[in-house]
Amino acid sequence: MTFINYASRExxxxxxxxxxxxxxxxxxxxxxxxxxxxxxxxxxxSLATETDRTLFFDFMPLELGTVRGFxxxxxxxxxxxxxxxxxxxxxxxxxVDGVVFVADSQEERMDANIESLYNLEExxxxxxxxxxxxxxxxxxxxxxxxxxxxxxxxAAELQRKGEPVVEAVASKGVGVFDTLKAVAKQVLTELRxx
Amino acid sequence: MHEQQFxxxxxxxxxxRNDASARVVFLVDKDGQQIAVNGDVGNIDTxxxxxxxxxxxxxxxxxxxxxxxxxxxxxxxxxxxxxxHICVIGRVLLVVIFDDRxxxxxxxxxxxxxxxxxxxxxxxxxxxTKQATSDESxxxxxxxxxxxxxxx
Numbered sequence: 176m177t178f179i180n181y182a183s184r185e186x187x188x189x190x191x192x193x194x195x196x197x198x199x200x201x202x203x204x205x206x207x208x209x210x211x212x213x214x215x216x217x218x219x220x221s222l223a224t225e226t227d228r229t230l231f232f233d234f235m236p237l238e239l240g241t242v243r244g245f246x247x248x249x250x251x252x253x254x255x256x257x258x259x260x261x262x263x264x265x266x267x268x269x270x271v272d273g274v275v276f277v278a279d280s281q282e283e284r285m286d287a288n289i290e291s292l293y294n295l296e297e298x299x300x301x302x303x304x305x306x307x308x309x310x311x312x313x314x315x316x317x318x319x320x321x322x323x324x325x326x327x328x329x330a331a332e333l334q335r336k337g338e339p340v341v342e343a344v345a346s347k348g349v350g351v352f353d354t355l356k357a358v359a360k361q362v363l364t365e366l367r368x369x
Numbered sequence: 370m371h372e373q374q375f376x377x378x379x380x381x382x383x384x385x386r387n388d389a390s391a392r393v394v395f396l397v398d399k400d401g402q403q404i405a406v407n408g409d410v411g412n413i414d415t416x417x418x419x420x421x422x423x424x425x426x427x428x429x430x431x432x433x434x435x436x437x438x439x440x441x442x443x444x445x446x447x448x449x450x451x452x453x454h455i456c457v458i459g460r461v462l463l464v465v466i467f468d469d470r471x472x473x474x475x476x477x478x479x480x481x482x483x484x485x486x487x488x489x490x491x492x493x494x495x496x497x498t499k500q501a502t503s504d505e506s507x508x509x510x511x512x513x514x515x516x517x518x519x520x521x
Contacts, residue, residue, distance in 0.1 A: 178402040182375030187402045217416045222424075231424060234401075236416045239519040242511055247519060250401065250420065266427040270400030356520050363519075367511045 177272050177366055185246045188362050189270055190355075193295050194277035195287035196228070196256035199316040202345040203277060204233050204251055207355060210348060211237060229255040232267050239359065249359060256291065265298045273310035273362040274299075275354055277345070278333055280315050280323040288333060310361030311338045314354045319344045370494050375405070377490050381483050382407045385463075389479035390471040392451070395464040396487075397422050404461065413466075422455055422464050443480075445473055456480045458487050 178187040192200040201221065208219040215238045222231035233253040238246060254264040268274075276295060278288045296306045315329050323329075330340045339357040343350030370378075378396060386394040386408045393408035395415065401423035406415055430440045444455040454476045456463045463483075465476050 178398060178400065180370050180375070180404070182370060182372045189400060218414050220417050220421065231428070234417065234420045234424075236420075242515045242519065262431050263428070266424075266431055269427060352520075359519070360516055363511065363516045366508050 177362070179245075183246075184244055185248060186242070186366070187248045187250060188272040188359070188366075189250045189252065190273045190275065190358055190362070191267055191271045192251070192253040192275045192277055193264070193291065194256055194316075195279055195284060195291040196258070198256060198277045198279040198284070198288075198291075199343075199345040200253035200256060200277050201229055201233050203275070203314075203316075203343075203351050203354070204235055204253055206345055206348045206351045207237065207251065208235050210352075215239070228257065229253055230260070231255065231263050242363065247363070249355075249362075251355075258290070261294065261298070264294070265301055268298050268302045268304070271299075271302070271304065271309070272365070273312075273358040274306075275312045275314055275358050276333070277314045277316050277343075278329060280317045280326075280329060281320055282322050282324050285324065285329075285332070288329075292333060292335075307336050310358055310365055311336070312354055312358045312361070313338050313340045314343050314345075314350065315340060316343045316345050316350075318342045318349070319347070370404070371497060374490060374494050374497070378405050378487070379407065381486055381490070385465070385479055385483050388482075389465060389467065389476045391465045391467040391476060392470075393466040395419060395422070395462075395466075397462045397464055399423055399426065399457075399460050399462060408466075418464070422453075422462055426455060426457060426462055443477070447473070454480065456484070458484055459491055461487070461491060463487070 192203055194200050217236040219235040221233045224230050235251050237249045252267055254267045299306050313334055315326055326342055341350045341354045345351055382394045382396055382405045393410055395406050396404040397419040401420035403415055403419040433440050442457045446453045451468050454465045463480055467476055
């Protein structure tokens with residue numbers, strides 16, 4: 176739920192990066208963190224296991240600038256991708272304003288993408304949201320690897336509602352800001368509509 | 370939330386910090402957005418703290434459900450020097466950070482005393498927010514150019 180503070184003239188929105196294990200959700204946040212000016216960002220918090228797998232969530236606040244005198248701040252979260260952390264994923268979707276689904280383009284990860292997308296739909300429903308109505312972007316990550324499914328085929332399988340599809344190589348920053356921009360735009364447009 | 374309500378909340382938070390001899394008092398919403406803060410923040414990253422407090426409450430709330438409880442309304446973490454007490458008040462969390470100048474008992478007592486007042490203020494916030502969404506067109510005036518300008 177977008178938090179608007181009229182007194183301090185701030186708009187705070189929550190964006191969640193979702194997707195199967197090792198698809199690159201944390202890498203997206205890490206790239207945004209590394210390439211943003213210090214005054215625009217807070218700390219990147221990672222609640223991870225000893226082997227650097229996300230345990231609960233990653234979090235970073237990002238300030239984009241002002242709209243009509245209101246500071247716009249995006250709180251970016253990732254979920255843990257591994258199947259058995261489902262309870263945590265459900266909690267992180269509470270109060271979400273926009274979702275990025277990060278798909279792993281490698282052929283052998285197709286089943287994991289589909290399972291995670293179904294899981295996203297279910298968990299959104301559990302929190303009272305509908306994937307068809309919420310600001311949403313599909314990112315096809317790891318496009319630089321040799322064994323990837325053609326982007327058109329992947330999009331045909333995973334696209335749900337004509338949402339923007341962004342091809343990405345998150346480790347090199349390709350498509351990372353395009354993805355963020357696409358979802359942030361939808362969130363602000365939604366605010367205007369409401 | 371409007372200016373006057375924000376000032377009321379700030380006043381309650383300031384009074385609580387003083388009465389509980391706490392180092393810092395935060396008010397955070399359940400989604401991890403910071404609403405108000407009072408006290409010696411020092412080097413504390415308040416945005417991250419708000420997010421982690423909300424994550425903490427969400428995680429223990431999930432555990433509560435699993436064992437058939439509605440929620441755990443208070444959480445306390447005691448450290449060697451600094452401690453944290455979190456109290457769930459409706460949609461918001463009151464987070465009190467204190468050291469050995471205070472005690473958990475005193476903090477709990479003072480938090481309990483301000484709870485009804487905060488409840489009342491947030492009920493009023495919810496009521497005026499409903500009104501605002503029906504009669505304010507401020508956000509309807511945001512243009513595509515406004516949104517694009519954020520990314521330039």
